[in-house]
Amino acid sequence: MIHIGLAAVLLVTPPVDQAAVREAALSSGFQEAYVGAAGPIARAIHAAYDIPASVTVAQSILESNWGRSKLSANERNYFGFKCVTPTSPGPIALRCARYPSTECVPAPCHPVDAYFRSYASIEDSFRDYGRLLTTSANYAAALPVRSDPDAFIRAVARKYATDPEYANKVIRLMNLYDLRRFDA
Structure with missing residues (x-):
């Protein structure tokens, strides 16, 4: 399998206008506008x-509320990734x-201040x-099934989220918005 460097892929993908993404998230028809902006980026990540572009788009929708969450709008964090420590944002x-x-671990669920990547x-x-899905041991079980978006997100969800319906929510988004078109 040959992997193209992401820098090379992003060089041929026009840069995304951050203001346009934010505007799309606030306008009517924001769902299709968001998918239209996120789809090409997800293809570059693929x-x-x-990894399946359909899953990437669907997870970004779910985690960022279509790019409308404070975390995505302020920090451009579309997947809810936390920092390793309060001063270690990763590479x-x-x-x-x-x-x-x-946080719900340990139970019961309780409010906390958390540090998220910006x-x-x-x-x-x-x-x-x-990078995280392909390098973390947490998601190693998903890599052999990456050609099947449904199986991939089911394997990822085991470690990615505590919501037992998380994979089903991602799959529903993939179906509702025909996100598998980005896998072709």
Whole structure:
């Protein structure tokens, strides 16, 4: 399998206008506008990391509320990635930003302040998603089934989310918005 470097892929993909993504998220018809902006980036991530673009778009929708969440609007974090420590954003993010959150491990669920990754661009957020899913041992079980988007997200969801319906929610988004078209 040949992986094209993401930098090379993003050079041939026109840069995304951050203001346009934000505007699309606030306008009527924002769903299709968001999918139209996220789809080409997800294809670039697929070319670089060989993960289903349909899953990438659907997870970004679910995690960022169509790019309308405070985390995506302010920090360009479209996948809800937290920092490793309050001062360690990882190799792609610029910094860590503090936001209120809810943690359910250990139970019961309780409010906390958490540190989330802040990115320079939507492309960097998506690139970190591709990097994390293909390098973390948490998602190693998903890699052998990456040619099947449904099986892939079911394997990813086991470690990605505590919501037992998470994979089903992602699959519903893939079906409702015909996101598998980005896998072709």
